[in-house]
Amino acid sequence: MQEMQSTNPVLSRPDAWQVDTTQPQYGQGQQYQGQPYQGYPQQGQQPYGYTDANAPQFGQPGQVAGRMTIDDVITKSAITLGVLVAVAGLTFLFLPTALIFPVWIVTAIVSFGAAMLVAARRKVNPGFVLVYAAIEGVFIGAISKAYESLWDGIVPAAVLGTLVAAAATLAAYKFFRIKVTDKFRKMVMIGTIAYAGVLLVNLVLSLFGIGNIFASANIGLLLLISAIGVGLAVFNLILDFDFIEQGIAMGAASSESWRAAFGLTVTMVWLYIEMLRLLSYFRR
Template sequence: MQSSNPVFSRNDAFNGKGGTTYADFNEPAYGAPSTHTGSGTGRMTIDSVVQKTGITLGIVVLAAAATWVLTGDIFDQTTGLVDSDVTSRLYALSIVGALGGFALSMVNSFKKVVSPALVIAYAAFQGVAVGAFSKVMEANFGDGLVVGAVLGTVAAVAGTLTAYKVFDIQVGSKFRKWVIGMMFGFVAVTLLDVVLGFFNAEMGFNGFGPLGLLMSVVGLAIGVLMLILDFDFVERGISAGLPERESWRAAFGLTVTIVWIYIEILRILAILRGND
């Protein structure tokens, strides 16, 4: 089985391959030195995953808040309108943060042994991107937008987790393939629209019109489905007895999905408010 989240797909125990057990992560293979030494010798648990996810999301929030505060007032003191220069700087920061976060997400996804420092660095870059983008959205579409998106994200995560546990959702191969396919298709379409934008030929998938709203609704639905797969693979990792250090990998994967959901909800609220 392969996870929709590349963070988990790099680890066989998250995918239920080969009957990997806790001992396999502590005994050297064929006389080779173990890659797990020193800290993190206990087993990964729900508590350790929640703790590491809380730390990672906390860094995202702190970096976002710092970006919001340190970039100053976005409104021109003379006209009371949104300052285009400040907006340009915020967009630049969001791009830098997003690119830095993307680069680190690739490194974290393909590292065989998870690095807590790189996970934290990813969260910091992602926080800068989220903070800058959120500030621009709130300035352009009105107060309360970010609070609404945060509450919506909490509700989406809590609701998905509740449905996953109460209805005992089973993740089958067809379900997994469809979600993976939709995720890659969504990313491909949005990236294509970005490229077309450089030639003033964008189709509006990333815009704030009806097509942008449709894409964000689809993106939100995909994010929720990805979250279900993430919960499933975390459970598999715990059942396999992964070392406690792997909680950082789980936290990273969940953070990627939760930030995805937040951005889509923020866009949906902005578009709906803009059409009022």
């Protein structure tokens, strides 16, 4: 089977989607590794070395308990995004204006570190996922309040735009049967890394007071850059959908649904921020 890949840092581990191999599986073409047969049994007795608990059922594929399903992914994603939205709403309502910028910077750094930590872990802790969602919620609440203070009504428009873009991407992926090829993955990965590099350089320059790439650019270039960001976020959503679909087909453990929810949350946050940026340029 083709190796699964994703540009999403959470879903890019080579050993993501762990299959539970601790339970015996007997099916067609599988061998029973029990004790050898020791002669003919007496009438009414089980064969020597076999018991009801370990007797294989030949010809019927075995079932592994606790496999990830699409319902698991939807439920965990709803929980994770629900925590994020709730915390973001509280932050938006009650965060003092004077603390917007420092909270914005601190939570951005912490949430980025948390995402990298999850990407490095073999198993995802559900509690840690929800803690990350809360931290990311503070970040989203702070950045949303900053944009709303400059452009009234931009936050509801950005939320609506994010939901519409995500829904349209999922519909296109399912109904048009979009095939994710290795070439497509590589192109999206290169574009994502390049775009992230530009944003990182701009952030460092801004923090040290050297300059701001976006502040000195004309509106046409800003719209182009933001449109590229939205497009890359949408392409990453497609990769995430494909990656999750492959994980379900491979029989990943049900606990991996938290990793899927985490990865989708990271991409949705990125898409929302790009929507905010794009709408702000139109408002100018």
